[in-house]
Amino acid sequence: xxxxxxxxxxxxxxxxxxxxxxxxxxxxxxxxxxxxxxxxxxxxxxxxxxxxxxxxxxxxxxxxxxxxxxxxxxxxxxxxxxxxxxxxxxxxxxxxxxxxxxxxxxxxxxxxxxxxxxxxxxxxxxxxxxxxxxxxxxxxxxxxxxxxxxxxxxxxxxxxxxxxxxxxxxxxxxxxxxxxxxxxxxxxxxxxxxxxxxxxxxxxxxxxxxxxxxxxxxxxxxxxxxxxxxxxxxxxxxxxxxxxxxxxxxxxxxxxxxxxxxxxxxxxxxxxxxxxxxxxxxxxxxxxxxxxxxxxxxxxxxxxxxxxxxxxxxxxxxxxxxxxxxxxxxxxxxxxxxxxxxxxxxxxxxxxxxxxxxxxxxxxxxxxxxxxxxxxxxxxxxxxxxxxxxxxxxxxxxxxxxxxxxxxxxxxxxxxxxxxxxxxxxxxxxxxxxxxxxxxxxxxxxxxxxxxxxxxxxxxxxxxxxxxxxxxxxxxxxxxxxxxxxxxxxxxxxxxxxxxxxxxxxxxxxxxxxxxx
Amino acid sequence: xxxxxxxxxxxxxxxxxxxxxxxxxxxxxxxxxxxxxxxxxxxxxxxxxxxxxxxxxxxxxxxxxxxxxxxxxxxxxxxxxxxxxxxxxxxxxxxxxxxxxxxxxxxxxxxxxxxxxxxxxxxxxxxxxxxxxxxxxxxxxxxxxxxxxxxxxxxxxxxxxxxxxxxxxxxxxxxxxxxxxxxxxxxxxxxxxxxxxxxxxxxxxxxxxxxxxxxxxxxxxxxxxxxxxxxxxxxxxxxxxxxxxxxxxxxxxxxxxxxxxxxxxxxxxxxxxxxxxxxxxxxxxxxxxxxxxxxxxxxxxxxxxxxxxxxxxxxxxx
Numbered sequence: 001x002x003x004x005x006x007x008x009x010x011x012x013x014x015x016x017x018x019x020x021x022x023x024x025x026x027x028x029x030x031x032x033x034x035x036x037x038x039x040x041x042x043x044x045x046x047x048x049x050x051x052x053x054x055x056x057x058x059x060x061x062x063x064x065x066x067x068x069x070x071x072x073x074x075x076x077x078x079x080x081x082x083x084x085x086x087x088x089x090x091x092x093x094x095x096x097x098x099x100x101x102x103x104x105x106x107x108x109x110x111x112x113x114x115x116x117x118x119x120x121x122x123x124x125x126x127x128x129x130x131x132x133x134x135x136x137x138x139x140x141x142x143x144x145x146x147x148x149x150x151x152x153x154x155x156x157x158x159x160x161x162x163x164x165x166x167x168x169x170x171x172x173x174x175x176x177x178x179x180x181x182x183x184x185x186x187x188x189x190x191x192x193x194x195x196x197x198x199x200x201x202x203x204x205x206x207x208x209x210x211x212x213x214x215x216x217x218x219x220x221x222x223x224x225x226x227x228x229x230x231x232x233x234x235x236x237x238x239x240x241x242x243x244x245x246x247x248x249x250x251x252x253x254x255x256x257x258x259x260x261x262x263x264x265x266x267x268x269x270x271x272x273x274x275x276x277x278x279x280x281x282x283x284x285x286x287x288x289x290x291x292x293x294x295x296x297x298x299x300x301x302x303x304x305x306x307x308x309x310x311x312x313x314x315x316x317x318x319x320x321x322x323x324x325x326x327x328x329x330x331x332x333x334x335x336x337x338x339x340x341x342x343x344x345x346x347x348x349x350x351x352x353x354x355x356x357x358x359x360x361x362x363x364x365x366x367x368x369x370x371x372x373x374x375x376x377x378x379x380x381x382x383x384x385x386x387x388x389x390x391x392x393x394x395x396x397x398x399x400x401x402x403x404x405x406x407x408x409x410x411x412x413x414x415x416x417x418x419x420x421x422x423x424x425x426x427x428x429x430x431x432x433x434x435x436x437x438x439x440x441x442x443x444x445x446x447x448x449x450x451x452x453x454x455x456x457x458x459x460x461x462x463x464x465x466x467x468x469x470x471x472x473x474x475x476x477x478x479x480x481x482x483x484x485x486x487x488x489x490x491x492x493x494x495x496x497x498x499x500x501x502x503x504x505x506x507x508x509x510x511x512x513x514x515x516x517x
Numbered sequence: 518x519x520x521x522x523x524x525x526x527x528x529x530x531x532x533x534x535x536x537x538x539x540x541x542x543x544x545x546x547x548x549x550x551x552x553x554x555x556x557x558x559x560x561x562x563x564x565x566x567x568x569x570x571x572x573x574x575x576x577x578x579x580x581x582x583x584x585x586x587x588x589x590x591x592x593x594x595x596x597x598x599x600x601x602x603x604x605x606x607x608x609x610x611x612x613x614x615x616x617x618x619x620x621x622x623x624x625x626x627x628x629x630x631x632x633x634x635x636x637x638x639x640x641x642x643x644x645x646x647x648x649x650x651x652x653x654x655x656x657x658x659x660x661x662x663x664x665x666x667x668x669x670x671x672x673x674x675x676x677x678x679x680x681x682x683x684x685x686x687x688x689x690x691x692x693x694x695x696x697x698x699x700x701x702x703x704x705x706x707x708x709x710x711x712x713x714x715x716x717x718x719x720x721x722x723x724x725x726x727x728x729x730x731x732x733x734x735x736x737x738x739x740x741x742x743x744x745x746x747x748x749x750x751x752x753x754x755x756x757x758x759x760x761x762x763x764x765x766x767x768x769x770x771x772x773x774x775x776x777x778x779x780x781x782x783x784x785x786x787x788x789x790x791x792x793x794x795x796x797x798x799x800x801x802x803x804x805x806x807x808x809x810x811x812x813x814x815x816x817x818x819x820x821x822x823x824x825x826x827x828x829x830x831x832x833x834x835x
Contacts, residue, residue, distance in 0.1 A: 340642040355778075405781060406710055409781055409784060413714065427755075453725050
């Protein structure tokens, strides 16, 4: 390593050039974390069991249809737990025919069979259940992505985390409340007939027919701000759902000036809608979103156009967001916000300012200290430190790593620790000089002896950085990344670069009597 | 040239019982404080809950903030000034799901109570399940950190060195936790990151001294030199480096404490404490090598193995 100056200079120059290239222009290359630029970090838990239940209930309808097609009477089919169907046959006479139908149900296996009672319990196969759960999460991911895309966020990140969690990161969102509401909404749209034969007030107190359910319409009085809940008795079975929609958009009512959402069904949906309106003229159709009745207009005539309106005292933002979620589709299962970290833009700007201030102050303090304590050698170490910071920033830009507030702390800490290597080497050189070695001998020995220790200290810091990265969440990961890169860069700058400069100054052809250290 | 500790020759080994006493006392105080506070003061990262940072456009008092909150009847809320008198942290134990709605309601109520504009600067909500997960993860992280370092030191030096390093690390972490507990600071994810950094940093210092002990031992004991002399020599030779690098790192951490802002305050505090204990423990741990070695020597000849190993290394080098 003693000579080969051209090669070594070329390496340093190349590293510097590549770093500079990655860093230009600085504003565009370094990714700022959510805590610095403001934004939302959400962890959503997908309630996969709910998705499973919904699927099992749909399968229950299929089983009933299959049985009835063969003329087998069914008195009851109901879901038990999240993955079982209990089938009660109308008569035990049909037992054998029914068995063959059950065996044809691919996703289910017969768990219990009681011929005397005419009762069969079908259980979803574990593999099928696992597939459905997985599908629910993936659909949830897809739906969330669609919604965020339509909402318009620059560089969102939406990824699966663990088995059933979705991590959503939306940098620079100005209105976090709205974004959260948009993402968290299940958006299950259902059209259900109102059962006018039952008194709604009485039903709300308890007596509901088996095929019906009580849903509420929430109305907030604009003056008193109090919430009213109006009960409706509706048929459990949804006649149409959000799946039958082709599109949804916001319109403004010409008379009231209130925004509403107009929806358009796809071909099959439009036909079903026409049939259902024709068959139920005079009855009321409840438009239900996530279990809440939005409105329940009376069907006046057959509607062949396949268009409907959802009204209900929306603000423009409400209506826009509802249209977005209807277009993007319902979530296959309800999601729950498990974790949220929202940083307003002003706090982010504050953090950047304070981060810069502390980085610069720390750098200045350390640079001055090294200069005063080690003089020319200190200056070399300071140059190495500057190079280290350039490489660190460039590496973060190249790796598309994210700079977070703890990440800035990592940079500050790197400044403190990066000179450690140089101090280690310089102290060793001083020691060798005191032991009576020549300048060149002392430099050689100092670098050589300190090197082992340098490696040891670097590896231990890397180990802890790796563990931080493995176990940490967003901001802490950022800290681990900047710490690890800084430490690796310091191997290059504090050892390779410093040695090169020392060699250039002291190992030349002329005699050297003293060293400024 | 500026120099500190030139030809330092302090008798660290002779005074090691003082170190052990001081360390035991510090650990005892730390544990007592944690016990007196009924365990660590876990932040919402670990317990679950909601944290909202608000900023008024004029200075207000804690009472005025509380007055605004009372209107919403949210249950017990902890209100804490954060930086100047315009900025406050509100902690709610209740982990309300619709935190979006919640922060909007809080913004309105706080503003109405004092007739000021209120800005919601930060909302953190951690559900109970995530909190539990994070708590477990934190435990794993610290344990994995220690095991990783134990393995590394055991490979590079010997098992004994590894164990002593871990003892030193545990000491540093406990003292840092104690300092956090005494000053009523919260255990958050960033503080945990600081603790893990302390782990990495402290071992760094310890290794430098260990390396020197090994190097000196590789040369063999000179006539009349005792093991105590050798260990003392190693500590003294590295003393200036230990103090200097600790000083630069301390400088950086201290700057963070001063200028890093409120969000990083606890993090920087833990680092400052960690740098101090890490430096101290690297010296104290080296003296521990001494004691273990001596006790091993009187009990079993197996302890000679380490010296043999060291001599082999020396032979390879030359």
